[in-house]
Amino acid sequence: MYKKDYEKFKYEGTGSQGELTDYKIITYSFDKYQIKIKLKPNNIFLDVIEIKINKEFLSHKQMITHADSHDVEEFYRK
Amino acid sequence: MFYQKEIKKELRFGDILKGYILVSSNIEEPKLNIDFKINVKVPDYCVVLSPCCSIGDKIISLSPLIHIFSDFFNNPYFKEDLIRINRKMLPEQSVAPRVWEGFSPEEKKRRKSLGKIYALVDLFIYKENELFPEYPIPRMHEENIKTKYYMIDFKNTYKLNCKKIVNPKDFPLESRCLQLTKDTRSELRFKIANYYSRVPKEDKILED
Numbered sequence: 001m002y003k004k005d006y007e008k009f010k011y012e013g014t015g016s017q018g019e020l021t022d023y024k025i026i027t028y029s030f031d032k033y034q035i036k037i038k039l040k041p042n043n044i045f046l047d048v049i050e051i052k053i054n055k056e057f058l059s060h061k062q063m064i065t066h067a068d069s070h071d072v073e074e075f076y077r078k
Numbered sequence: 079m080f081y082q083k084e085i086k087k088e089l090r091f092g093d094i095l096k097g098y099i100l101v102s103s104n105i106e107e108p109k110l111n112i113d114f115k116i117n118v119k120v121p122d123y124c125v126v127l128s129p130c131c132s133i134g135d136k137i138i139s140l141s142p143l144i145h146i147f148s149d150f151f152n153n154p155y156f157k158e159d160l161i162r163i164n165r166k167m168l169p170e171q172s173v174a175p176r177v178w179e180g181f182s183p184e185e186k187k188r189r190k191s192l193g194k195i196y197a198l199v200d201l202f203i204y205k206e207n208e209l210f211p212e213y214p215i216p217r218m219h220e221e222n223i224k225t226k227y228y229m230i231d232f233k234n235t236y237k238l239n240c241k242k243i244v245n246p247k248d249f250p251l252e253s254r255c256l257q258l259t260k261d262t263r264s265e266l267r268f269k270i271a272n273y274y275s276r277v278p279k280e281d282k283i284l285e286d
Contacts, residue, residue, distance in 0.1 A: 069276065070172040070189065070197035076149040 025049060080161070080205040082257040088246040089133050092266045093126045094204070094256040098238055100124065100142055122211065123255065125204070125230050127270070134245040141235045143204060143228040148215045151223060160227050163203045164265050165196075172197035199273050202266055204228045209255055232273045 023046055028035045036049040100119045121142035128139040150156045155171045156163055162171075169189035170178050181189065206226035215223040243249045258266065 068192055068195055069199045069272070070167070070169055070192065070195060072172045072197045073200075075152075075173055075177055076147050076198060078147055078149055 029054060079259050080262050081207060082259050085254065085257045087251075088130075089126060089243075089249045089254060090246070090257060090263060091126055091128065091130045091133075092258040092263045093254055094123050094143070095126060095140070095253045096123050096255055097250075097253045098124055098138075098140055098240070100140070100236060101238075102236065123209075123228070127230075127232075127235050129267075130246060133249075134243060136239055136241045136243055138238050138240060138243050139235055140238055141230040141232070143210075143230060144234070145213055146203065146215070146225065146227050146229050148217055148223075151215065151217065160203045161205060163198055163201060163229075164269055166194045167197055168194050196269060196272050199269070199276065200232045202230050202232070202269055204230065207256060232270055 023038050023040055025036055025038055028037055032054050033051055034054045035051050037045065038047040038049055040046060098121075100121050102117050102119075104115045104117060105113065119142075123143040124140040125143060126133065126138060127141050128137075146160065150160060150163065153172075153174045155167070169186075169192055178186070204227065208226075210226045210228060212224050212226050215225055217223060240250075
């Protein structure tokens, strides 16, 4: 019983300010923005928490392109 | 400047060392029974390829300095300055003019769309130095060229155990011959990072 109270206190806080954690927050990348959204456990949209600029401006695809190279090895063999 | 005028005490990524052996094991194919050959060579010079922060614990990654390819001299852009091989370049600079002219218009367009990127991703040229022995570059229908330029091949990297390599400040000082300048070391770092960060075509398709 004591342990159950402790868990309740740990996750729900005290008093009327405590908020039930029946949601999840995920970060979604869109273009150059990073959007934090609040979802129900069954993925139903609840709210937008935060929008910020993604400081990693290169997308994964751009980074791959960045790492390309000129294919010229066959002309320099010896 | 390619090499540091006053060598710093610490052993750094890209430094040139002497006196380290090169051991490579050779097998015909992977087998469960023991059937292998071991080659031991003593290269004149080898290059530290352990990142600066990872030098120590009695282990070091090295790559021997090897002769450059005579084919480099077929490309006037390289012939003028071999160090350009270490840097990003435009597609028409990466091959000899006669090779570029041999590409179809579509191929030229495809290559031009890549812009300024690395070529010969495995290789990094080390500038001539009075310390290095000169050697001839055989040329077809032309007079041989003598050079003191060398290079390393990132594919040719090996690990060596040496109990005297304790950390970058505690290593056999007498074995170190040359040190790259900070800028040259950055160029080596960027090119080797590019070498390891390439993504195979099949993985690119999965990403699309």
